[in-house]
Amino acid sequence: MGTVAITKDSFETTVQSNEIVIVDFWAGWCGPCLSFAPVFEQASERHSEIVFAKVDTEAEQELAGYFQVRSIPTLMVFRDEIMLFNQAGALPEQALESLITQVTGLDMDEVRRDIAKQEANGPAKESEPVV
Numbered sequence: 001m002g003t004v005a006i007t008k009d010s011f012e013t014t015v016q017s018n019e020i021v022i023v024d025f026w027a028g029w030c031g032p033c034l035s036f037a038p039v040f041e042q043a044s045e046r047h048s049e050i051v052f053a054k055v056d057t058e059a060e061q062e063l064a065g066y067f068q069v070r071s072i073p074t075l076m077v078f079r080d081e082i083m084l085f086n087q088a089g090a091l092p093e094q095a096l097e098s099l100i101t102q103v104t105g106l107d108m109d110e111v112r113r114d115i116a117k118q119e120a121n122g123p124a125k126e127s128e129p130v131v
Contacts, residue, residue: 002052005053006055019079020103021079022040022050022075024074025067027072030073032072033073036073071088074088075088079106082111085103
């Protein structure tokens with residue numbers, strides 16, 4: 001399938017319409033972003049069941065601001081409309097593959113129960129990714 005470019009207008013629809021979406025926030029002037037791009041692209045070719053999306057932070061400053069992207073590249077993973085992972089920095093190929101394996105193997109009913117339990121206990125002091 002390859003990667004797809006998404007904008008603030010298509011972001012929500014993309015996340016809502018697909019089981020798993022992995023988003024790379026990047027910019028053309030960013031060396032680590034350019035180094036990570038082939039790793040991201042190759043993973044997208046191996047995992048056609050997952051949407052691999054790219055957000056150009058220069059063109060989509062409002063979207064990057066909404067997600068408080070402070071450093072690029074930043075990788076976010078959504079499954080069933082739930083953000084499971086949010087981390088700045090380029091991942092090596094093996095780390096990205098491990099992340100994909102973890103995300104696809106999650107019991108999302110259990111994740112939803114954990115989220116409901118956390119919400120019932122009030123706001124967390126520090127939010128941590130699920131994966």
